Amino acid sequence: MTTSRNLTSKQLPQATPWVIAVASIIVAIVIGFLIFGGFNIPVVAVLAGLINMVAVFALSASYEGRRKATDRVATTVVTSAFVLACVPLISLLWLTVSKGGAAINGDLLSRTMLGMKGILDQQYVAGEATLAGGFYHAIVGTVLITIAACVISIPIGVLTAIYLVEYAGKNRLGKAITFLVDVMTGIPSIVAGLFAFALFSTIANLVMPEAAGIAKTGFTAAVALSVLMIPIVVRNTEEILRLVPMDLREASYALGVPKWKTIVKIVLPTSVSGILSGITIAIARVIGETAPIMVTAGFAKNLNWNLFSGWMSTLPTYIYDSQLRPVSPGEAAIASSERAWAAALVLVALVMFLNLLARVIAKVLAPKTGR
Amino acid sequence: GGSATGEEISEGGNSDLQGTITGIGASSQKAAMDAWTADFASANSGMTVNYSPDGSGAGREQFLAGNAQFAGSDAHLDEEEVEASKEVCGPEGAFEYPVYISPIAVAFNVEGVDELNLSPSTIAKIFKGEISTWNDEAIKADNPDADLPDTKITAVHRSDDSGTTENFAEYLKATAEKDWDAEVSGNFPKEFGGEAAKGTDGVVQTISDTDGAIGYADASAVGSLGKAKVKVGEEFVELSPEAASKVVDASEQVEGRGEGDLAFDLARDTTESGAYPIVLVSYHLVCSSYKDQETVDMVKAWEKFVVSEEGQKSAAESAGSAPLSDDLRSQIETVIDSIKVEG
């Protein structure tokens, strides 16, 4: 038996981390001035972070001991990582919300770009008219193409993940699929678009050689997005399925439940929250794609409800086009930019809604661990 | 410009037409195309014209593959493409003619400098990185009266392959060959360094954001930035639509092309007084013949509207382009009239 340890080891007062943090910032500003002769936010931030870290560790280590100090530093690091990561994230969201919020109105949501021309924007900028145009067609395009992409990717992705986790074991096909799915995540989005377009052009040429340009449809875009989406769905689902305890499967098998039913009724419901969250992130990932949509679905200004014929616009292509190729270049480009930000806001709201929906579904189906 | 008379509308607009025609191509025409399609659709409620501003290369590629009824292109077809067009467009191949003429501005953002005169060789040296401050002797020589700061020059070019770059480089090659020793292409020569930005908008924004920046961009997009006057002959010419049109009128047609081919070799090195030689001319490509009468009617109606006085005026208003001259228009109209059904 070694020495007796004290229960109430010395502990820094609760406010200490905050005091140290504030002190570090002040010291950092001072040092910033002394050494670099000026106030530079990144320099001060980095400096403050380092000083804070060292100070927390030194103080805590001398007072509370090394382990506690490590814990404090780790907590500080993790928390600052979080806060620091939030800065760009919030700035991005804020940019979208503030710019989009200022521009958005019901008309933008209900009109298309049909009949839109630069002179109208010039009049708007000159204060002679209200903002014309809108992106109803792009909202419809986004929703349709995304749904179609989901209809293709989710079954393929989830089933593949099930194959990998439940059936493949360690066989070669399983390993090959796992590996290639990883590779698939690295396909540049434009290549996915070109592939889908080439595929459907070939098919269109075989089926209807006479018709020109029928390969560019919403469905082609959905296929392109699926190429991007499937690996994310597979990867996420696979990881989540592997976490389902073997116990549960055994319990089910022991009741004489066939494997497939065990998977459908026990394994999937247990992991549904994780799977849905993976699907949501996959949707979020592809719903913002620009390049593959432009090469596969063309660029429409009008409303098109038909996935299988005619061009379509989506919110990202709309945003891209409005920002980079304004209806009226020059001074009046600001009008296009306003529409673009409003569309970006709608896109984020759309994903937010999807995310919420997924969470609600997950909550209903997820394991009930509450006691 | 002229006024939109009833006659013109019925000429360009035939409200019996039903259907969709599709075009792919140059992004430079995008703003003009927005105006044309909007106006055309209001006169022809049964017709839709789609245009995807994917780029000139994509436009020509898709058009030659039969995936679009017409294309927009910042460059005319080369010999090979002319041959290829005969496969999709019948024995006479494709017709091409300019529809959109736009001056390219050399825009700058230098504090305290509102006006700037530049000679071709100075421009070339600036974009090559050989002149690196604003108070360089060469610039002073062009601007004896200006108060030039010693700000570092940030030369901004397009990072993407673009018609604007190609036209700009062609101009420098023609007027300052000694200094501009790179091959002309849509890609800015990387070895010349400088800052690059994507798209016209990216270039304009970068210039606006950076003190001491200079770049080239479609004139319609540069807004309130300073626009340099360029040396033509012995005088410095200010950018204007009229000045831009003048160059096209002074240019020769490309030789050895068919009847319907109105491709131009622009006279960049013109010394004609009042001509502004840094221009971009963007073409429309159509087939000499289509498979059915409906398409022929639709294409004819559409293209006629595009080149009509009304169409050109609308584009000038919305997109800031330079209208075609009456002379050129009548040439083009003859070409459009000769589009026919295959066989």
Place this chain on the structure above:
Amino acid sequence: MPTSTQTTASGPAGEPEPDSHPEPGKGQKPKAVVRPGDRIFSAATLIAGILILLILAGVALFLLAQSTETIKAQMDDPSSITGGKGFFSYVWPLIIGTLISSAIALLVATPFALGIALFTTHMAPRKLAPVLGYVIDLLAAIPSVVYGLWGIALAGNLTAFYLWLSKWFGWIPIFAADENGAVSQTGRTLLTASLVLSIMILPIITSLTREIFLQTPRLQEEAALALGATRWEMIRMSVLPFGKSGIASATMLGLGRALGETMAVAMILSPGLLTASLVVSGNQTIASEIAQNFPEAAGLRLSELITIGLVLFVITLLVNMGARAIVAKTSVKGS
């Protein structure tokens, strides 16, 4: 009925294990009985898996087919390739740029993603955590264009920092100023692009790691705590080891996006010749090269661009192989 039987475990579609124990003459394998439901279901999953292989094969084939023109040109007349010095001297600066930007993005994003995931699962107040996770998920949805615009704005603010970096750390080649002693005036350097990429891949990595950290068995965490581990020690003993393979997967997902991201990089980066310094303008990534040149490309140029797409594809393949090898090597034997 055979007098003696021997069956192997693993699922219906699993490959039978090779006979692992010497019982010659004893074992005769009966046909595995598979219920129709199981057969249909396992066939469905197998088909889905094979479909993925087909898609990938399709993409690879497409890339290869479209690359033939470049390959031919490379053999017949290398000077016809962009840059005039053949395909390899055209592509290798792009490869370097791509690898550097992805590596930086990953190096920056992974610790932050882990930090966020840990914070939201093990440190944040319980009520707040899901909301935070939710907000971060949203960021995956912001379109590249918006990231691009934001990145351009960011770039402007970074110039002072880059100047400072080059002043104090210029002796490190990646922070060196150019021959005039200047750094990029616009801040649109590969470093900026990489930082924006890291923010773009953050939600992707975070989302999966968070789910995995949440699944750490309570028993494991309690085991550590009961030994007197501090929270951080508990995380190191239970949470991180448990999440290891998941973290690797998540990182690979992020890497995929970083390698393949086109539009944001295309908008932010001021591309140019390959340079070691990351604070002056220059360098280019494959995906961005494709995005910037694709619209005007035709014929051979188009084929070149698709060929570099193929190169990127191969890079992804190699990087993944490498990563897998490392993960396999470092993970504890067995378990």
Place this chain on the structure above:
Amino acid sequence: MSKQIDIKDLDIFYGDFRAVDGVGMQIKPRSVTALIGPSGCGKSTVLRTLNRMHEVIPGASVSGQVLMDGNDIYGAGVDPVNVRREVGMVFQRANPFPTMSIKENVLAGVRLNSKRISKSDADDLTERALRGANLWNEVKDRLSLPGSGLSGGQQQRLCIARAIAVEPEVLLMDEPCSALDPISTLAIEDLINDLKDQYTVVIVTHNMQQAARVSDRTAFFNIAGTGKPGKLIEFNDTSTIFSNPDKEETENYISGRFG
């Protein structure tokens, strides 16, 4: 109807490792058979081969025969799912389905085998099974709450209820009472006594008094050392095993000061 199980020359492997060697025993219908022995001797392993549950473990394999009423459950054309429907199992560790309520857990076996069952039948069955597992009184007011919210012992009894709800012919129990308090254990033992009127019950237990109390026949397994396979040392009537075993090994194990 219960079944007789004949185990003939059964070897069990985990990959290359021979965990159990040459087991042969005859398990009578309508009886309780207890498997006892030191930890790691392969009791759980043998038990799992009786309903082919070992097949779930990658690499596990058997050679030899297990006959149920004369039919080899490892024979050609035998579906393990059918085997498991007739041979129920309760595990060492309680494993209720976390997504299901207490009631759904009890009905899981019935429901998942897609038997249509009317609401009143379901209620009856739930009550019957839960009463049988001595859990009814504790949970009757919270049948729709999640099963994972129960204490360890309660969860184990829930699993027993779930297993008996499908009315199997043979019931395998791997240390079913190891997490239970005496009152629950008593109830389970009573239940086992009731069950043996109709079913064949095989139970793994460390509690020798429990083996002595509930079983008709007892199998003693032992292991010579680590890495060696477990072996069946003696299989006999429980009374014989505990009063007058044939082998000295058995005697030594039994006469430990345990109870």
Place this chain on the structure above:
Amino acid sequence: MSKQIDIKDLDIFYGDFRAVDGVGMQIKPRSVTALIGPSGCGKSTVLRTLNRMHEVIPGASVSGQVLMDGNDIYGAGVDPVNVRREVGMVFQRANPFPTMSIKENVLAGVRLNSKRISKSDADDLTERALRGANLWNEVKDRLSLPGSGLSGGQQQRLCIARAIAVEPEVLLMDEPCSALDPISTLAIEDLINDLKDQYTVVIVTHNMQQAARVSDRTAFFNIAGTGKPGKLIEFNDTSTIFSNPDKEETENYISGRFG
């Protein structure tokens, strides 16, 4: 040096649910105290409050005092980490660290405290702890294999080895033998006997004979019904509890036909 634990008027809640009500008891140093009672009566719950492990469960809270040698472990300024370092715990379910080898598992706690431990010290400690948990012989040849590859009983003993390797002052054991065979159980009981020379041991068990064998004092908990809180019914010397309890409730429970 071992510690005395005074529990004063302890109420334990899971959210709003009062799981345990008004427990007061004095646990003597250098003794073994057993907690017995029917399932769900709150034995595990009480045990976990002795090293603040209940704090891991969202919503769990206590009111009352737990004094260790007079210091309230819930007092201001007390760090639960310190508490847990002095109060080791072995759980109902074995929970070895799956990514660590057997040896690393044993050393896990020690490594936390003293980063630098010489290889020979580490080897010694590993052997000592594993011997103490009666696992040494079974695993000495595979110390570097993962701990999760062991059988249930072996895993549980590994966890005991891990807990005693850090030489705590108090050792809490929640049904540590419920998955063990008699031989291992014997070893653990011997170990507990050894430990009490130096440590304070608190053990939850369902095996009343075990309680009788190993403990000096026994606390009997009971629960009036579902949803009611568990209460301490009687706390006395083990001999008194088993031979001559004060309360009839205790008598009834003890005199069940269990052993």
